Amino acid sequence: MKKYFLYILLILVLSINLSADSLILSFFQGSTDNLFQNSYPETDYVSSLRFAADKNFSGISIFTQGNYSYLYENPNLAYYVQDLGLDYVLPVNTKSAFYFSLTTRGAFYQSDYSDFNYTALNALTSFKSYLSQTSILKSNYSLEYKNYRYSLFDFISHSINVSLDKYFQTKTTLKTELSWGYKYFLHPYLTEASIPQEENCCQEGNYLYYGYGKGYGKGNYSGYRPALFLPASQGVGQGMQNISISGLIAQGIGDKVGLKVSAQKQWSLSGENPFTYIEEFYLVENPTYDRFSWEGYQVGSQLTVLMPWNIQAKLSYNIFVKEFPGIESLDWEGVSLGVTRHDKRKQLEARVEKNFPKFSLFLSYSYIDNHSNDLMFDWSGNFISAGVEWNLFFGERQ
Amino acid sequence: MEPLFRRKTVRVKALVLLLFILTGSHGIATAQPDKHFYNVDNEINFSGTIKKIIMQPIYEDRSPFLIITVAEKKTNKTYTVELSPTWFFEKDFHQGESLHVTGSLTVKGEKNLVIARMVKFKGEMIVVRDKHGFPNWRGRRWQKRRREIG
Numbered sequence: 155m156k157k158y159f160l161y162i163l164l165i166l167v168l169s170i171n172l173s174a175d176s177l178i179l180s181f182f183q184g185s186t187d188n189l190f191q192n193s194y195p196e197t198d199y200v201s202s203l204r205f206a207a208d209k210n211f212s213g214i215s216i217f218t219q220g221n222y223s224y225l226y227e228n229p230n231l232a233y234y235v236q237d238l239g240l241d242y243v244l245p246v247n248t249k250s251a252f253y254f255s256l257t258t259r260g261a262f263y264q265s266d267y268s269d270f271n272y273t274a275l276n277a278l279t280s281f282k283s284y285l286s287q288t289s290i291l292k293s294n295y296s297l298e299y300k301n302y303r304y305s306l307f308d309f310i311s312h313s314i315n316v317s318l319d320k321y322f323q324t325k326t327t328l329k330t331e332l333s334w335g336y337k338y339f340l341h342p343y344l345t346e347a348s349i350p351q352e353e354n355c356c357q358e359g360n361y362l363y364y365g366y367g368k369g370y371g372k373g374n375y376s377g378y379r380p381a382l383f384l385p386a387s388q389g390v391g392q393g394m395q396n397i398s399i400s401g402l403i404a405q406g407i408g409d410k411v412g413l414k415v416s417a418q419k420q421w422s423l424s425g426e427n428p429f430t431y432i433e434e435f436y437l438v439e440n441p442t443y444d445r446f447s448w449e450g451y452q453v454g455s456q457l458t459v460l461m462p463w464n465i466q467a468k469l470s471y472n473i474f475v476k477e478f479p480g481i482e483s484l485d486w487e488g489v490s491l492g493v494t495r496h497d498k499r500k501q502l503e504a505r506v507e508k509n510f511p512k513f514s515l516f517l518s519y520s521y522i523d524n525h526s527n528d529l530m531f532d533w534s535g536n537f538i539s540a541g542v543e544w545n546l547f548f549g550e551r552q
Numbered sequence: 553m554e555p556l557f558r559r560k561t562v563r564v565k566a567l568v569l570l571l572f573i574l575t576g577s578h579g580i581a582t583a584q585p586d587k588h589f590y591n592v593d594n595e596i597n598f599s600g601t602i603k604k605i606i607m608q609p610i611y612e613d614r615s616p617f618l619i620i621t622v623a624e625k626k627t628n629k630t631y632t633v634e635l636s637p638t639w640f641f642e643k644d645f646h647q648g649e650s651l652h653v654t655g656s657l658t659v660k661g662e663k664n665l666v667i668a669r670m671v672k673f674k675g676e677m678i679v680v681r682d683k684h685g686f687p688n689w690r691g692r693r694w695q696k697r698r699r700e701i702g
Contacts, residue, residue: 176687213614243615243637248606251616287605287647321646404674409599409652412674458675466677511683545688 178206180543186436188535189228191524195535198227200437216240223437230266231438235259239276250283261439269304270441288321300441307441311337319402329402337446338393342428394425394446394479412458422449426480430488431528432495436537448476466507474499483528497526513544590656590667590685598631599652600624605645610634620645622653631657633666636680636687643678656685 182202189198206219217239224232239257246252259274277297285291296313312335319329400418407413432442454472461467474497481495505518516539523534604621611617615637622631633653645651652672658665669681679688 210614215615245607245609245616248608251607284605290644290646319644319646321648323648325649327644327646406649406674409650409672410675412676460672460675460677464672464677466675509677509679514679545682 175209176207177546178204178543179546180204180541182539182541184437184537184539186535186537188533189225189436191434191436191522191533191535192530193533195533196227198225198436200225202437214240214242225438230264231435233261233263233267233270233438235261246283250281253280253282254278269302269307270439271303272300272307272441274298274300285318290319292317302441306339306342308340309337310340311335311446325406327402327404327406329404331400331402333398333400334396335446336393336395337425337444339428340392342392392425392428394427395423396446396449397421397423410460412456414456414458415454416456417451417453419451420449422479427478429481431484431530432478432481433531436535447481448478450474450476464508466509468503468505468507470501470503472499472501472503474501483526484530486529491527493527495526495528495531497524497531499524513542516541590669590681591658592656592683592685594657595654595669596657596666597652597654598622598624598626599650600631602645602647602649602651603630604647618645622651625650629664631664631666633668635668635671643673643676645673649673 180203182200182204184200184202185198186200187197188195190196200223202221202223204219204221206217208215208217218237220234220236222232222234237257237259239255241253241255244252244254255276255278257276257278259272259276261270261272261274262268263270275298278294279296280294281292283291293316294314297311298313299310301308313333314335315331315333317329317331319327321327398418398420400416402414402416404412404414427442427447429442432447433440434443452472452474454470456468456470459467476497476499478495478497482490483493483495484490500523501520502522503518503520505516507514507516518537518539520537521534522537524531526532600622602620603623606619607616608619609616610619617637618635620633620635622633623629624631631653633655653666653668654670655666655668658667667681667685669679669683669685671678671680681688
């Protein structure tokens, strides 16, 4: 903790001495009654401290941000993430522009979760163009490379999105988006070198057994589950490819109320997850779960209202139906039930936000009800968070 | 071994020093008199409808800005509203959409130029600058990146 404090202090002072254009400090406090998002609910509280700064050099911006998160009941899951990058906007004409960015990231977890540690590189190219005054075309290409301490997670991915919208005089906006993605696990097979030598790790038969945190491993429930990767032959099952199409209808009601209804359908084109099961943690990135890991659909709605005293309120309700290719539902002992894992999730979210001249405050609540044919992931949970963001500006006022 | 109360005192001093540096540095933020800048004394409010949207370079060595032409609802008077660098907005504006603008008015010839500070749009309040006119978009590029790849 002391070490991180000193790092943050050093970065802050350097940011100022290097005449950063701006500095943003924020504090976030979250709480949940189901940190590991499974049928063994565990309460925890997360405190996060973040800073972000940027500096402009002849149109190129250098930006950095750091985030330290501490979990009170699971301090071994505390982590620090540092980003450093640069970006540039290239105008084509008065209606179109390119945006380029290159970002490096380092994520560092405490003890038990240090296998999640990674360094990453992301390159992003975006293009936005007004086809007409009522229609916008946008496209993105993203390349991402992640190198984990536990090298079985290492991957490189490509993503392309193209969207087109059209605004009608009825104050209705229609938008459609097509996305394609490919994720390639660089070496999802077991080798002597790839197996971390830790106390909570052992190999048995064809699986690598692993225990994470207080809610995982042999201690807290009967039996335990094989985790991480199924051993694969080199070159087999390394790539996952999916495609999705989504649509959105947005309706403005005056300038104080907005309503959105959206839907997305995603298909897996090739490849399967190389894990034995997939898990998500509240506010903590888990390498087994991301947008490549599922196929299915989601539908959602969102109401946005600007209330008196300029308080913004958002209320949304979403339903997700997901199947995880390559992931079989398991029983309590970790034995396969012979069916692919299938989840149906209902998610209600409410958020209020108030912006003051120098800082902004927010409060949010969400409730998730997740039904799964894998009983381990048949769960529900409440998530409450609050935060404050403080903006500091340096240099000239434009 | 160093006494506990002493270590705490050192930390408190470091924090006080940090806050002093931050607060002091904030004081150096100044406007350049010869440049186009936000004048809080000329702040106006109006509701209107978007007539035109363009991306245009305004400041030297800076990203192009999103500029919208807005016709005020009551008077049909036309304002050219300077919003922010184009990358800041994931909100997409279209011709015909209504919005409420708070900003600083500068009259240049026959052009009513408004540097926006706050925009109310589709039930959201987008704060472009603070009440002194300091840009609110700075330091936020990483957020855009995360949203786009997330």
